[in-house]
Structures are given as C-alpha cells and as structure tokens.
Amino acid sequence: xxxxxxxxxxxxxxxxxxxxxxxxxxxxxxxxxxxxxxxxxxxxxxxxxxxxxxxxxxxxxxxxxxxxxxxxxxxxxxxxxxxxxxxxxxxxxxxxxxxxxxxxxxxxxxxxxxxxxxxxxxxxxxxxxxxxxxxxxxxxxxxxxxxxxxxxxxxxxxxxxxxxxxxxxxxxxxxxxxxxxxxxxxxxxxxxxxxxxxxxxxxxxxxxxxxxxxxxxxxxxxxxxxxxxxxxxxxxxxxxxxxxxxxxxxxxxxxxxxxxxxxxxxxxxxxxxxxxxxxxxxxxxxxxxxxxxxxxxxxxxxxxxxxxxxxxxxxxxxxxxxxxxxxxxxxxxxxxxxxxxxxxxxxxxxxxxxxxxxxxxxxxxxxxxxxxxxxxxxxxxxxxxxxxxxxxxxxxxxxxxxxxxxxxxxxxxxxxxxxxxxxxxxxxxxxxxxxxxxxxxxxxxxxxxxxxxxxxxxxxxxxxxxxxxxxxxxxx
Numbered sequence: 001x002x003x004x005x006x007x008x009x010x011x012x013x014x015x016x017x018x019x020x021x022x023x024x025x026x027x028x029x030x031x032x033x034x035x036x037x038x039x040x041x042x043x044x045x046x047x048x049x050x051x052x053x054x055x056x057x058x059x060x061x062x063x064x065x066x067x068x069x070x071x072x073x074x075x076x077x078x079x080x081x082x083x084x085x086x087x088x089x090x091x092x093x094x095x096x097x098x099x100x101x102x103x104x105x106x107x108x109x110x111x112x113x114x115x116x117x118x119x120x121x122x123x124x125x126x127x128x129x130x131x132x133x134x135x136x137x138x139x140x141x142x143x144x145x146x147x148x149x150x151x152x153x154x155x156x157x158x159x160x161x162x163x164x165x166x167x168x169x170x171x172x173x174x175x176x177x178x179x180x181x182x183x184x185x186x187x188x189x190x191x192x193x194x195x196x197x198x199x200x201x202x203x204x205x206x207x208x209x210x211x212x213x214x215x216x217x218x219x220x221x222x223x224x225x226x227x228x229x230x231x232x233x234x235x236x237x238x239x240x241x242x243x244x245x246x247x248x249x250x251x252x253x254x255x256x257x258x259x260x261x262x263x264x265x266x267x268x269x270x271x272x273x274x275x276x277x278x279x280x281x282x283x284x285x286x287x288x289x290x291x292x293x294x295x296x297x298x299x300x301x302x303x304x305x306x307x308x309x310x311x312x313x314x315x316x317x318x319x320x321x322x323x324x325x326x327x328x329x330x331x332x333x334x335x336x337x338x339x340x341x342x343x344x345x346x347x348x349x350x351x352x353x354x355x356x357x358x359x360x361x362x363x364x365x366x367x368x369x370x371x372x373x374x375x376x377x378x379x380x381x382x383x384x385x386x387x388x389x390x391x392x393x394x395x396x397x398x399x400x401x402x403x404x405x406x407x408x409x410x411x412x413x414x415x416x417x418x419x420x421x422x423x424x425x426x427x428x429x430x431x432x433x434x435x436x437x438x439x440x441x442x443x444x445x446x447x448x449x450x451x452x453x454x455x456x457x458x459x460x461x462x463x464x465x466x467x468x469x470x471x472x473x474x475x476x
Contacts, residue, residue: 020412027404029400039139043385046381048131161375212334267292
C-alpha cells in the first residue's frame with residue numbers, strides 16, 4: 001500500500017476515522033475530569049551503614065545494590081505494614097472496621113486486611129547511585145497520604161532498629177548463660193587447685209623443685225667424692241691386710257715413725273761400734289740392745305696404730321658412702337614425687353588458665369552484645385518527611401489528553417484499515433491497473449463533481465462509453 005492509497009482510504013472513510021478519534025479523546029478527557037483525584041506524598045530516608053563504635057565492625061564504604069534491595073523489601077514487608085497499623089491504631093477506627101465488614105473478606109482478620117490495603121498504594125524506590133530511598137503513598141486525601149508515608153518511614157526506622165537489637169538481645173541472653181557456666185567451671189578449677197596444694201603442701205612447686213633438684217645435685221657430687229675416698233681407703237686397707245703396712249704413705253710420711261727410725265739407725269750403728277770394741281756382754285752393749293728393741297717396739301706399735309687408723313678411715317668412708325647413697329636415693333624419690341606433684345598441679349593450672357580465657361572471652365562478648373542490645377541508634381535516618389502535596393498526582397489531564405490523542409488516532413486508523421480490508425474498493429487508477437494488470441487508457445471525471453454542467457457532461461460521456469463497449473458484445 002502506497003501513501004497515496006493510504007490517504008485515499010482515510011479520505012474515503014473520513015467520517016468513521018474522525019468519529020472514533022474524537023470519541024476516544026472525549027472519553028479520555030471526560031474520564032480524567034470525572035476520575036477521583038489522588039495525592040502522592042513522598043518521604044525520603046537515607047541508609048547510612050558505618051563502623052559501629054560498639055562492635056567495631058567494618059563495613060564497605062559504598063552500599064551494594066543487594067543491601068539497598070533488601071532495605072526496599074523491608075519497607076514493603078508485612079512486618080512494617082503491621083507496625084503502621086498498630087502505631088496508628090487503625091483497627092480501632094469504626095469507619096475502617098465497617099469497610100472491612102462490607103468487604104466480605106472473612107478469610108483474614110482486620111489487621112491482615114489493612115496490611116493488604118495499605119500495601120496497594122505504597123511505592124518504594126531506591127536511588128540509583130546513592131543510599132537514599134523514596135517512600136511514596138497515594139491516597140485521595142493529601143494529609144492522609146502524607147501521614148501514611150511518614151508512618152511507613154517511622155515503622156521502617158523502628159523495624160530496622162529491632163532487626164539490629166533483637167539478635168543482640170538473644171546473643172546477650174545466650175552469653176549471659178554461658179558466662180555463668182564458665183564462671184562455675186573456673187571456680188571449680190580454682191577450688192581443685194587449692195585443695196591439691198593443701199593436700200601436698202605446695203605453695204610454689206617450681207621454686208621448691210629447683211631447691212630440691214639443687215640438693216640432689218649436691219648429694220650426687222658428695223657421693224662421687226666419698227666413693228673416691230672409699231676406693232682409696234679400701235686400697236690402703238688391702239695393703240694393710242696383705243702385710244705391706246710399711247709401704248703405706250701414711251707410714252712413710254709419719255714424722256714419729258721417721259724420727260724413731262732415725263734413732264733406731266743411729267742406735268744400731270753405735271751398737272755395732274760398741275759390740276766390736278767391748279763385746280756382747282758389755283753392760284753398755286746390753287743396754288743399747290735393750291734401747292734398740294724398745295725403739296723397734298715403738299715403731300711396730302706406731303705402724304700398727306697407723307694401720308688400724310687406715311681401717312677405721314675405710315670403715316668411716318664406707319659408712320659415709322652408704323649414708324650419702326641413702327640420702328641420695330631419698331632425695332631422688334623426693335624430687336620425682338615433686339615432679340609428679342608439679343605435673344598434676346600444672347594440669348590443674350592449665351585447666352584454670354583455659355577456664356579463665358574462656359570466661360574472659362565470653363564476658364567480653366556478653367559486654368559487647370549487652371551494649372548492642374541497648375543501642376537506640378539506627379542505621380536509617382529520615383532525610384525529608386512527607387508533606388501534604390498541593391496538586392494531585394492523578395489523574396493528569398495533559399498526559400491523559402496526549403495519551404487519548406495517541407490511542408484515538410491509533411484506534412481510528414486500525415478501525416479504518418480493518419473496514420477497508422473487509423470491504424475492498426478501488427480508490428484510484430493505480431488500483432485498477434494493479435488489479436487487472438492492464439494499462440489505464442483514461443480517467444472519467446468524478447460523478448460527485450460540484451458543478452452541474454460538468455456532472456451532466458461526465459454522465460453523458462460515461463453512458464456513451466458504456467454503450468460503445470457493450471455494442472460489440474451484442475453483435476457477437
């Protein structure tokens with residue numbers, strides 16, 4: 001279809017086109033004038049997520065879309081709507097109760113019915129690149145719309161605070177119970193340690209163990225030294241027992257034995273001189289022999305005394321060795337027992353330390369959650385409360401008129417084209433050529449010409465041509 005054909009169709013069915021076009025415009029304008037006016041009040045809130053001074057939680061500096069979508073869902077939730085109903089006490093309004101009864105909705109209570117009604121006219125839109133959320137409410141009364149918008153904002157602020165405080169209260173109650181249990185565990189561990197210390201007489205196990213260990217080391221050193229002395233005395237005792245007493249160092253180094261031996265040597269030398277001069281029976285010789293025999297007896301007696309002293313020394317050393325060994329064994333057993341006591345005490349002490357750490361951790365969390373449960377600051381703040389609008393938001397006369405013009409033209413064109421397709425007619429010479437596939441020889445003047453002479457001439461020409469065309473067919 002060419003544009004000229006389209007214009008020809010519109011021109012041919014102009015009455016239908018204009019009737020529909022004007023009718024739709026009149027209907028749209030009439031409905032806009034008759035339709036009840038509604039007012040839209042808008043309140044804005046800002047969601048400010050920042051580090052919490054209580055919990056010291058770090059948040060991202062920019063809000064992500066998921067968080068903003070969550071806030072929008074919270075505002076549109078039934079929980080916020082129910083809080084609005086309860087804050088405004090709408091269920092106590094007799095007019096509202098009458099409307100609920102007239103609605104015939106018996107499947108739900110009045111509060112649920114009000115929630116559904118209020119949510120129909122609520123519109124929540126987040127800003128695209130900011131943390132501001134617009135809460136709009138539409139109603140027939142401007143003040144009522146502003147009141148509902150502010151009520152939804154207030155309910156949203158309170159709900160967001162509840163969503164933050166309620167979990168903190170639950171955690172606070174949980175940690176309160178856990179802290180009492182941890183404190184009982186700590187007190188039991190401390191009591192067990194006190195009882196253990198009293199039973200074992202332990203004040204500072206590490207310090208006492210160090211002293212006893214030092215004493216054990218000293219006894220070990222003494223035993224080694226005494227064992228060396230005992231071994232030496234046993235060796236000298238063996239010499240005494242084998243008859244080699246004179247070879248003992250004590251004998252050779254004894255000054256009395258040495259002086260007696262010197263005197264004995266001097267007396268024997270004198271005896272030899274006197275014996276050679278005077279003979280054996282000389283009184284001087286006899287006296288000198290008696291002196292020599294007495295010296296030898298003294299030497300033997302002193303050697304026996306020294307040998308007996310070696311035996312006594314060996315016996316003493318053996319006794320000292322046995323005593324030190326006994327003390328060493330006792331000290332070793334004492335140190336081992338103290339180590340066992342210290343290990344048991346260390347286990348109890350570790351239990352106390354673990355219980356103390358657990359109690360401190362739980363107490364810190366209890367303090368934190370207790371402060372969080374008492375907070376009155378929300379991350380949502382009212383940026384601008386809603387005010388009663390001066391002009392209605394709907395119906396919009398200009399917009400509806402433009403829309404009626406567009407829809408009227410579209411509907412009128414559609415109707416004209418549908419009627420043309422159902423009743424197809426030739427509107428121009430090009431239609432004849434397109435339909436018959438023959439060239440157009442001539443075009444008759446329009447029978448609807450306004451000039452009567454032209455109209456009569458066109459009719460006569462049309463009859464003449466028809467007669468000429470029909471003559472050959474009659475002859476055949």
